Amino acid sequence: VTVPNVRLNNGVEMPQLGFGVWQVADDEAEKAVAVALETGYRSIDTASAYENEAGTGRALRGSGIARDDLFVTTKLFNSDHGYDSTLHAFDASMERLGLDVLDLYLIHWPMPARDNYVDTWRAFEKLYKDGRIRAIGVSNFTIGTLERLLAETDVKPVLNQVELHPNFQQAELRAFHQEHDIRTEAWSPLGQGRGLLEDPELARIAKAHGKTPAQVALRWHVQIGNIVIPKSVTPSRIAENIDVFDFALTDADMAAIARLDKGERLGPDPATFDWMG
Ligand code: NAD
Incomplete structure (x- = not known):
């Protein structure tokens, strides 16, 4: 399976579908990422908070895939907001991942009441300008927090990674992103495998295409232009979730x-x- 790339607003290309590893212990993440890479995934989404950057890094190195063919995302955790603490947290993540350059770094949550995301972003801009990161973005930002970031800083985020699935479609936020040339990346694209995948409408559509409800959900994301990062540790599902480029809704x-x-x-x-x- 070949996953198409999307072009981010700074010209960097990113696979439209990647592999997420939230709630996967470090050693299990190493195995799951290895399976995903063998299956054809080239984009991996981890975070400092997931405590599996080291296992993810071992799987990336063990795959034998050229660094330039991989796209690695990690995220700055909430306790590391602030200019200096961001610079330190970034170095610690890179040490665990075993990488020199990161493809995409995200502020995991804006925490507006703590009012530190603008300073945090200035450290992201420094790391980006220094060539340590190819693209910088945010996660869980609202229209309000994005507006402030756009008004007070220089580098526009390439994407905003937010909860988004057929039961929570975020139409207003997606329209805002589009207006500002910011990509939408969907987390929990399968609705965490709870409820959504039992929906009778998804089942009906899946049957008509000879696909599964999970594949229909992922195809819907792809067709509305989202970047998606489904998670599974089950090899058959890992394969199923990337096999969404041979049909159209x-x-x-x-x-x-x-x-x-x-x-x-x-x-x-x-x-x-x-x-x-
Ligand atoms: P998801 O929507 O990808 O669902 C994963 C669950 O769905 C699996 O644990 C499994 O139970 C089930 N599943 C997976 N494939 C299936 C299939 N083919 N058929 C049937 N069931 C299947 O949920 P997620 O893990 O919450 O989200 C994906 C990724 O998004 C995470 O791993 C993480 O990388 C990222 N994420 C980011 C944030 C954030 O705050 N930025 C928050 C949550 C998740």
Whole structure:
């Protein structure tokens, strides 16, 4: 399977579909990332908070795949917000990953009440200008926190990684991203495998295409232009989740999935979330 690339607003190319490793212990992450790389995934999404950057790094090195063919994302955790602490946290992540240059670094959560994300972003800009990171972005930013970042800093984020799936479609935020040439990356693209994948409409559409509900959900993301990072540790599902580039949903399918939006999050609200571990 070959995954198409999307071009980010700074010209860097990124695979539209990658592999996420939240809630996967370090040694298990090493195995799962190795399977994903063998299966054809080239983009891996980890985070300092996931405590599996080391296992992810071992799998990347062990794969024998050329560094230039890999796209690695990690995230700055909440307890590391601030200019100097960001620079230190970045070095620690790179040490664990065993990399010299990172493809994409994200602020994991904005924590607006702590009011430190602008300084944090200035450290991201320094690392980017120094050539340590190929692209910088954010995660869980709202329209309000993005507007402030755009107004007060120089480098525009390439993407915003947010909770997004057919039951939580984020239409307003996606429109804002599009207006500002910021890509939307969907976390929990399968709705964490709970509920969404049992939806009868998804099942009906899946049957019509000879695909699974998970593949229909991922195909929907691809067709609305999202970058997606589904997670699984099961080899058959890892293979299933990347096999979404040989069919297309019809306009009627897309309209039926648009009606599944419930506007309900599975995860925390970024306006208030400030857990520090
Ligand atoms: P997901 O929507 O990718 O769902 C994963 C779960 O769905 C699996 O654990 C499994 O139970 C099930 N599943 C996977 N493939 C399946 C298949 N083919 N058929 C049936 N069931 C299947 O959920 P996620 O892990 O929450 O999100 C994906 C990635 O997004 C994470 O691993 C992480 O990298 C990222 N993420 C980021 C944030 C953030 O704050 N930035 C938050 C959550 C997740």
